[in-house]
Amino acid sequence: xDIPVKLSHTSALILQTISHGYRYGFDIMDVTGLPSGxxxxxLRRLERDQLIQxxxxxxxxxxxxxxxxxxxxxxxxxxxxMSAIKRYPLLERLAPETKTRGR
Amino acid sequence: MKGxxxxxxxxxxxxxxxxxIVPRRARAxxxxxxxxxxxxxxQISQAKGESSAATRLRWRCCGAFLDAAWYRCTRExxxxxxxxxxxxxxxxxxxxxxxxxxxxxASGDFPRLRSILLRPPYGDPQHIxxxxxxxxxxxxxxxxxxxxxxxxxxxxxxxxxxxAYSWRPRAAALMISGRPAGVASVRxxxxxxxxxxxxxxxxxxxxxxxxxxYRIGLLLSYETWRRNFFCDPNILEKRATIDGQxxxxxxxxxxxxxxxxxxxxxxxxxxxxxxxxxAVGVVARLRPQVSERWAEGxxxxxxxxxxxxxxxxxxxxxxxxxxxxxxPLISYTVALCITLLVMxxxxxxxxxxxxxxxxxxxxxCRWWTFFAIKSFLLLSILLAAVVEFTPEPYVFPPGKxxxxxxxxxxWIFSVGCLFTLWWSLVDQxxxxxxxxxxxxxxxxxxxxxxxxxxxxxxxxxxxxxHGLLHVSETDVCWLDPAQWTQLDESWESLxxxxxxxxxxx
Numbered sequence: 364x365d366i367p368v369k370l371s372h373t374s375a376l377i378l379q380t381i382s383h384g385y386r387y388g389f390d391i392m393d394v395t396g397l398p399s400g401x402x403x404x405x406l407r408r409l410e411r412d413q414l415i416q417x418x419x420x421x422x423x424x425x426x427x428x429x430x431x432x433x434x435x436x437x438x439x440x441x442x443x444x445m446s447a448i449k450r451y452p453l454l455e456r457l458a459p460e461t462k463t464r465g466r
Numbered sequence: 467m468k469g470x471x472x473x474x475x476x477x478x479x480x481x482x483x484x485x486x487i488v489p490r491r492a493r494a495x496x497x498x499x500x501x502x503x504x505x506x507x508x509q510i511s512q513a514k515g516e517s518s519a520a521t522r523l524r525w526r527c528c529g530a531f532l533d534a535a536w537y538r539c540t541r542e543x544x545x546x547x548x549x550x551x552x553x554x555x556x557x558x559x560x561x562x563x564x565x566x567x568x569x570x571x572a573s574g575d576f577p578r579l580r581s582i583l584l585r586p587p588y589g590d591p592q593h594i595x596x597x598x599x600x601x602x603x604x605x606x607x608x609x610x611x612x613x614x615x616x617x618x619x620x621x622x623x624x625x626x627x628x629x630a631y632s633w634r635p636r637a638a639a640l641m642i643s644g645r646p647a648g649v650a651s652v653r654x655x656x657x658x659x660x661x662x663x664x665x666x667x668x669x670x671x672x673x674x675x676x677x678x679x680y681r682i683g684l685l686l687s688y689e690t691w692r693r694n695f696f697c698d699p700n701i702l703e704k705r706a707t708i709d710g711q712x713x714x715x716x717x718x719x720x721x722x723x724x725x726x727x728x729x730x731x732x733x734x735x736x737x738x739x740x741x742x743x744x745a746v747g748v749v750a751r752l753r754p755q756v757s758e759r760w761a762e763g764x765x766x767x768x769x770x771x772x773x774x775x776x777x778x779x780x781x782x783x784x785x786x787x788x789x790x791x792x793x794p795l796i797s798y799t800v801a802l803c804i805t806l807l808v809m810x811x812x813x814x815x816x817x818x819x820x821x822x823x824x825x826x827x828x829x830x831c832r833w834w835t836f837f838a839i840k841s842f843l844l845l846s847i848l849l850a851a852v853v854e855f856t857p858e859p860y861v862f863p864p865g866k867x868x869x870x871x872x873x874x875x876x877w878i879f880s881v882g883c884l885f886t887l888w889w890s891l892v893d894q895x896x897x898x899x900x901x902x903x904x905x906x907x908x909x910x911x912x913x914x915x916x917x918x919x920x921x922x923x924x925x926x927x928x929x930x931x932h933g934l935l936h937v938s939e940t941d942v943c944w945l946d947p948a949q950w951t952q953l954d955e956s957w958e959s960l961x962x963x964x965x966x967x968x969x970x971x
Contacts, residue, residue, distance in 0.1 A: 398529050399526040399529025399533070400528075400531070401529075402529075403530070403532070404532060404536040407536055408536075428502070429505050430498075431502040432498075
């Protein structure tokens, strides 16, 4: 199957980070070391291309702090990520450890 | 920490400023996401007691500007913003103001316009007059023979000083120390600057020993000195040529001085011999207490007595320079007044449905203020363009009749007035009577074949939903204007930004 969306290396890294369970903007920055001015615009583009989906977390999870927005990879996003990994072989080496919990 | 913002407060302020970049419809959600991340990161850093967290958080919040810019600069948003902005009244005013600034830059701050509008830069200008022939239809007939000037200088006690000049400026190639400059030049008698009561900024005007010098004495305008020779204070001692002839710069005139037009960059001093066979323009300084009428009679008598000139069909006219300089302005004002009268007649007749009479005073004031500012800017652009850029050889007009007959700029201004004011009215008519935005969504209603059975025309709507304008396709009579229908607030949801975008694609 042809994947219509071609990702930059940075976008692919962010997509891979989300797929490993780091779902919040600031978490992605901590893991990848990328600045906020790179991560957030990349998240917007990935969401616009329907590779990720954003949702507000539940109030039960947030307890008394403001609700955070989290991102998860869509089916199309997974397909695009697979093709990006083939394109950027070093990407897998940069992959963070998979987070065991949703937070 | 007392009296100072905490790191969290500083970060929230950064986010608040950045949020103004985000389009309004996405702003709240955008800010909520960033503030939630910030609050969470702040809690964690406080719990861990990290000392470097404050700087890191501030830097991360600064990145919010890039994120906000991404929102603002997506192609769709830019298109939507530009589309909406072009409907706003501020758009028209900004464009017109921009054009005016562009003209100011291109002309060098409106030199011709300033020379017409400001007080003449001469000493006691109320005593300075021009002497010319009346009853002429061509500016070539306006000038007088040079030997008349000689007669007045020798025999007329009513004038303190009199000087001749070649009234039409000519292009000249000036070269000073190998630096060339193309300037407009005019030949003047050495007494001209005394008549005007002007002292040079640098150097001198003339002295008797100049008559023995084979070089042409030149006086530069301040603008020529500044633009072409970078205000060089040693310019008086440098070698110069004008149109290939040896010359010397004897002075630089003050910044505001101009004569006979604002374009003149260099004045060549000329002696009697060079003028003797020419017809020249004349300026004179009258003695105090001498009226123009009295001077006219005296000067004419002098010429008749000395030369036998009978002045058949013409006479001499002594015209104060202040009035002469204002002559173009008076002509432009008359042209504008005639156009305004036509426009007022059209508005009064009810042909243009400009403003509903039942609307409030504040809205009416806003509506007419916008119309006045727009029309004023349009007329200013027109006036500046015609005065500065039409190829007029003079600002100092040869005569009242000749100015009206020969001035291209006056005729362009007259026709231009009509077009600009008409456009201003038509633009005003196609704006919402409440918010002044341009009306959109033109919808054709009815069929041309059913003219007798129903209304046929185009309906335009305010983008904010304030009302509808019905423009009839075929007027029943000339006085059948477009009809405005005011809509109440219940209609506004239909015209929301989202609904508008859906309709307009």
